[in-house]
Amino acid sequence: MWDFVASSDRAIQFALYSSLVAGVMTMLLFVWVVILRVRLLAQERRRKAFIEQWRPLLTRIALAPDAASEDDEGQPLPELPKASLMNFLNEWNVLHDILRGSAGLRLNALARRMEIDKAAWTLLNHGRLSDQLIAIATLGHLGEVGAWDRLLELLHSEHTLISLMAAKALINIDADRAIPLVLPLVTQREDWAAARVSSLLQEAGPAATSKPLQQAILDGTPEEAARLIGFLPTVHRSIAGKVVHEMLQRSVDDRVTAVCLRVADSPLELPQVRHLVNHPRWHIRMRAATVLGRIGYRQDKRLLERLLCDTEWWVRYRAAQALTGLPFMDKKELNRIRKRLDDRFGRDMMDQVIAERAA
Amino acid sequence: MTTQDLIFAAQWVFLTYFLLLNAGYIGLNLVSLLGMREHFQGRRVESLPKVYSEHEMPISILVPAYNESATIVTSVRALLQLRYPEYEIVVVNDGSSDDTLKKLIDEFALVPFPEAYRQRIATQRVKTIYRSTIHPNIRVLDKDNGGKADSLNAGINAARYPLFCGVDADSVLQPDSLYRVLQPFLDDPDTVACGGTIRIANGCRVRDGFIEKIGLPESTLALLQIVEYLRAFLFGRLGWSPLNALMIISGAFGLFKKEVVVACGGYRTDTLGEDMELVVRLHRMLRQQKKRYRITFVPDPICWTEAPEDLRTLGRQRIRWQRGLAESLTLNQSLMFNPRGGTVGWLAFPFIFLFEFLGPLLEVGGYLFVGVAFWNGWISYEAFLAFLLCAICLGMLLSTSALMLEEISFHVYPGFRNTVLLFGAAIFENFGYRQINALWRLIGLLKWLVGSKAHWGEMNRGGEWSREQKAGGQPSPAADHSGSH
Numbered sequence: 001m002w003d004f005v006a007s008s009d010r011a012i013q014f015a016l017y018s019s020l021v022a023g024v025m026t027m028l029l030f031v032w033v034v035i036l037r038v039r040l041l042a043q044e045r046r047r048k049a050f051i052e053q054w055r056p057l058l059t060r061i062a063l064a065p066d067a068a069s070e071d072d073e074g075q076p077l078p079e080l081p082k083a084s085l086m087n088f089l090n091e092w093n094v095l096h097d098i099l100r101g102s103a104g105l106r107l108n109a110l111a112r113r114m115e116i117d118k119a120a121w122t123l124l125n126h127g128r129l130s131d132q133l134i135a136i137a138t139l140g141h142l143g144e145v146g147a148w149d150r151l152l153e154l155l156h157s158e159h160t161l162i163s164l165m166a167a168k169a170l171i172n173i174d175a176d177r178a179i180p181l182v183l184p185l186v187t188q189r190e191d192w193a194a195a196r197v198s199s200l201l202q203e204a205g206p207a208a209t210s211k212p213l214q215q216a217i218l219d220g221t222p223e224e225a226a227r228l229i230g231f232l233p234t235v236h237r238s239i240a241g242k243v244v245h246e247m248l249q250r251s252v253d254d255r256v257t258a259v260c261l262r263v264a265d266s267p268l269e270l271p272q273v274r275h276l277v278n279h280p281r282w283h284i285r286m287r288a289a290t291v292l293g294r295i296g297y298r299q300d301k302r303l304l305e306r307l308l309c310d311t312e313w314w315v316r317y318r319a320a321q322a323l324t325g326l327p328f329m330d331k332k333e334l335n336r337i338r339k340r341l342d343d344r345f346g347r348d349m350m351d352q353v354i355a356e357r358a359a
Numbered sequence: 360m361t362t363q364d365l366i367f368a369a370q371w372v373f374l375t376y377f378l379l380l381n382a383g384y385i386g387l388n389l390v391s392l393l394g395m396r397e398h399f400q401g402r403r404v405e406s407l408p409k410v411y412s413e414h415e416m417p418i419s420i421l422v423p424a425y426n427e428s429a430t431i432v433t434s435v436r437a438l439l440q441l442r443y444p445e446y447e448i449v450v451v452n453d454g455s456s457d458d459t460l461k462k463l464i465d466e467f468a469l470v471p472f473p474e475a476y477r478q479r480i481a482t483q484r485v486k487t488i489y490r491s492t493i494h495p496n497i498r499v500l501d502k503d504n505g506g507k508a509d510s511l512n513a514g515i516n517a518a519r520y521p522l523f524c525g526v527d528a529d530s531v532l533q534p535d536s537l538y539r540v541l542q543p544f545l546d547d548p549d550t551v552a553c554g555g556t557i558r559i560a561n562g563c564r565v566r567d568g569f570i571e572k573i574g575l576p577e578s579t580l581a582l583l584q585i586v587e588y589l590r591a592f593l594f595g596r597l598g599w600s601p602l603n604a605l606m607i608i609s610g611a612f613g614l615f616k617k618e619v620v621v622a623c624g625g626y627r628t629d630t631l632g633e634d635m636e637l638v639v640r641l642h643r644m645l646r647q648q649k650k651r652y653r654i655t656f657v658p659d660p661i662c663w664t665e666a667p668e669d670l671r672t673l674g675r676q677r678i679r680w681q682r683g684l685a686e687s688l689t690l691n692q693s694l695m696f697n698p699r700g701g702t703v704g705w706l707a708f709p710f711i712f713l714f715e716f717l718g719p720l721l722e723v724g725g726y727l728f729v730g731v732a733f734w735n736g737w738i739s740y741e742a743f744l745a746f747l748l749c750a751i752c753l754g755m756l757l758s759t760s761a762l763m764l765e766e767i768s769f770h771v772y773p774g775f776r777n778t779v780l781l782f783g784a785a786i787f788e789n790f791g792y793r794q795i796n797a798l799w800r801l802i803g804l805l806k807w808l809v810g811s812k813a814h815w816g817e818m819n820r821g822g823e824w825s826r827e828q829k830a831g832g833q834p835s836p837a838a839d840h841s842g843s844h
Contacts, residue, residue: 011370012742015749018378022752029759030782036766037778129400160546161400193546195414313477348475355473355490 050087062103089134096141133165140169160191175208183216187224201234210235222253229259241266248272261287282312293322308346320353366737373725380714381753387598388760394601417445419523421514423507427528428457432466437568443537447496449514454504467491480512480625508626508633527611536661540614543655550653551619554608555661556592559585578668583788590761600656604707610634612662632683639687642703643694674799681803719800751789758785
C-alpha cells in the first residue's frame with residue numbers, strides 16, 4: 001500500500017491521504033457517538049434513580065415542617081453521589097421556583113445541611129456554563145448575602161443567560177436592593193428579552209418594583225420609557241395608572257403613546273384617548289379605538305362610528321370590536337349603526353364583527 | 360496543452376472541488392457545534408427566568424390544502440391540541456377536487472362567514488370564508504386553485520395575528536412546536552423568520568396527529584433519508600443561522616413576521632421552491648433597505664414529515680427541489696456579492712451557488728470523468744480507486760459528523776440498535792444513494808435550464824397514519840436543498 005502511495009502521482013497521493021484521514025475520523029466519530037450514547041444511558045439511569053429517591057423526600061421536607069426536624073434529628077439523609085449533584089440542584093431550584101414562604105426556608109435548611117452552598121460556589125468558580133447558571137440560581141435561592149458582590153459582577157456579564165440569571169439571583173436575595181440595579185440594564189440590554197424581564201419583575205413583586213419602575217419611566221428618555229411601560233402590568237395598578245396618565249399627558253413620542261394605550265384602562269385617560277382617535281398614525285388610532293372599547297362611555301359611540309370608515313383595515317376592525325364590546329350596545333343598536341354607514345368597508349366590517357359576536 | 364495535461368488539470372479540479380465542498384460543510388459543522396453547545400448549556404438549567412406568557416405573540420397557523428381529504432381532519436384536530444395560549448388555524452382549500460372542504464364543514468361545523476377579507480397580496484379568487492361554530496379559532500378559505508404559494512398568500516391576507524406559521528397539511532407537529540419556534544422572536548425583536556428541524560416520520564408511531572413513539576423505518580430508502588435530513592438540518596441550516604445567512608426555511612413548518620412578508624410581496628407563485636425563494640428575497644430586500652433583521656433556526660425537532668419510500672417519487676421530489684433552488688437563486692442573484700449583501704451575500708449565497716446549484720454538475724461530471732478516464736486508460740486503476748475512495752470517505756465523514764451532532768443534541772432515536780443502524784446508513788448511503796441523488800439534481804438543473812413546465816406529479820406515501828395514496832397538487836415535505844451534501 002505505502003509503496004503504491006509513494007509511486008503514484010501527487011493527486012492520487014493527495015486523494016489517498018484525504019481518504020485515510022476521513023476514514024480514521026469517521027471511525028473516531030463513531031466511537032465518540034457510542035461513548036456519548038453509553039454516557040447518556042448512564043445519566044438517564046442515574047436521573048431515574050435520583051428522582052425515585054429524592055423527589056418525594058424533597059417534596060416532603062419542603063411541605064411538611066415536621067419532616068425536616070425528623071430528618072434533622074433522627075433519619076439520616078440518603079447519600080448524594082457527586083454525579084447526581086446537578087440533578088439535585090435542578091430539582092431543588094425548581095421546587096424553590098414553585099413554592100413560596102416557609103417551604104423555601106426548609107429547602108434552604110436542607111441545602112445548608114448538605115453543604116450545597118459550598119458546592120454552588122465551587123461550580124460557580126470552576127464549572128462550565130450550565131454549572132455556573134445553576135450555581136447562580138442556587139446562591140440566589142439560598143439568599144446567600146455573601147454572594148452579592150460576585151452576582152453584581154455577573155449581572156454585567158456579556159453573556160445573556162449569565163446576566164439574566166444573576167439578576168434573578170439578586171432579586172431572590174434582596175428584591176428592594178436589586179431592582180434599582182437591574183432596571184437600568186433593562187433599558188440598556190437589548191439581549192434581555194422582554195418576556196424574561198417581565199418574569200423577573202414579577203418575581204420581585206409589585207412592592208419592590210412599583211416605585212423604581214415609575215421613576216425610571218418618568219425620568220427616562222422616550223426610548224427607555226417605551227420599553228419600560230410594557231412592564232407596568234407587573235406593578236401596583238394605582239401606580240401603573242398614574243404613570244400612564246402622566247406619559248399620555250406629556251405625549252412626547254408616538255412609541256410611548258402607543259405603549260401607554262396598550263395598558264391604559266382608567267376613565268381618567270378618556271379625554272386624551274378621544275383626542276388620539278384623530279392621530280395621523282394608524283396604529284395609534286387603532287389602539288385608541290381599542291381603549292375606547294374598554295373604558296368608553298355612550299358618547300364615544302360616535303367617535304367609534306367614525307373610525308369604522310377609516311382607511312386602515314385594523315382601525316375599522318378594532319373600532320367595530322370596540323362598538324360591539326360596549327356594555328350598553330345591543331344587536332338592534334349595532335344593526336342601526338351598520339345601516340347608517342355610507343362606507344361599504346365600514347358596513348363589511350360591522351357584518352364581520354356582528355357575525356363574530358354571534359358565533 | 361496535451362491530453363495528459365488536461366486530465367491532470369481535471370483531476371485536480373474535481374479533487375479540489377470535493378475537498379472544498381467537504382471542508383465547507385465541516386466548517387458549518389463546527390459552527391453548528393458551537394451553536395448547539397450554547398443552545399443546550401442554557402437548556403440544562405430548568406430554573407432560568409421563565410418567559411412571561413403575556414409577551415407571547417399570537418400566531419396564525421396557515422394550512423394550505425389540496426385534495427387532502429384523507430388527512431385534513433386529523434391534521435386540524437392535532438393543530439387544535441397544540442400547547443400555545445393564542446392562535447388561530449386558517450385552512451386554505453385550494454380548489455380541491457375531492458371532498459376536503461366537505462369533510463372540514465362536517466367535522467368542524469363550518470358556516471359561511473361575512474368576513475371583510477382584505478387582499479393585500481394578489482391571489483386567485485377567494486370564494487367563501489367559513490368559520491367553525493365549535494372552535495372559534497378555525498377558519499377555512501375556499502378559493503380557486505392557484506397552488507401552494509397562492510394558498511399561503513390567501514392565508515396571509517386572512518391572518519389576524521402578527522406572526523404566521525405555514526404548515527403542510529400532512530406535517531406532524533410536536534405539541535410545543537409553536538413555543539419553541541417563537542423563542543427567537545422573544546429573544547430578539549429583530550427576528551423576522553424562524554424555521555425548525557424537520558424529521559422523518561417513517562417508522563414512528565403516530566396517534567391523533569402526534570408522534571407517540573419514535574423509531575427507525577424498515578425501508579432502507581427512508582432510513583437513508585433520515586441521515587440526509589440530519590445532515591441538512593443539523594449543520595446545513597444550524598451552521599448558517601448564527602451567521603444570519605440561513606437561506607431556507609422549510610415550507611413544512613416556519614414562522615414569519617406577517618408585515619415583513621407582506622411588504623416583500625408574499626410568496627411567489629411562479630416558482631417550485633416558494634419557501635426558499637421567500638427567504639432569499641427577504642434577505643435581499645431587507646439588506647437593500649438597510650434594515651436590521653434576523654432569519655434564524657431552532658434545532659429542536661418540531662415537525663415530522665413522511666418521506667417517499669420508492670425511488671420514482673423520491674427522484675421526482677429531488678428534481679423539483681433542485682429546480683426550486685435554481686429558481687430561488689437566479690431570481691435573487693443580485694444578492695450575490697452585493698456590497699450590502701453581508702454574510703449571506705458574500706458567503707452563503709456563493710457557497711450554495713457553487714456547491715448546491717452547480718454541485719450536481721461537478722459531482723456527476725467528476726464521477727463520469729473518472730469512469731471515462733479509467734475506461735479509456737487515461738488514468739490508472741489506482742487513480743480510479745483513489746478518487747472514488749476519497750469521495751466516499753469524505754461523504755462518510757460528513758454523515759457521521761451529523762450523527763455526532765444528533766447524539767450530543769437531541770438523541771431522539773433511542774437505544775444502541777438505532778445508533779448502529781444510523782451509522783450503517785451513514786456509511787451505506789455513499790455507495791449509490793448519494794450518486795443517484797446527484798444525478799436527480801442534475802436532471803432538475805437541466806430541466807430548469809430548458810425551462811420545461813413544472814408540475815408536482817403524484818406523491819406516493821405509505822405512512823402509518825395515512826395509508827391512502829394522495830394525488831399531489833402541493834409539494835409536501837420540506838424543500839431541503841442541502842440534503843444531498
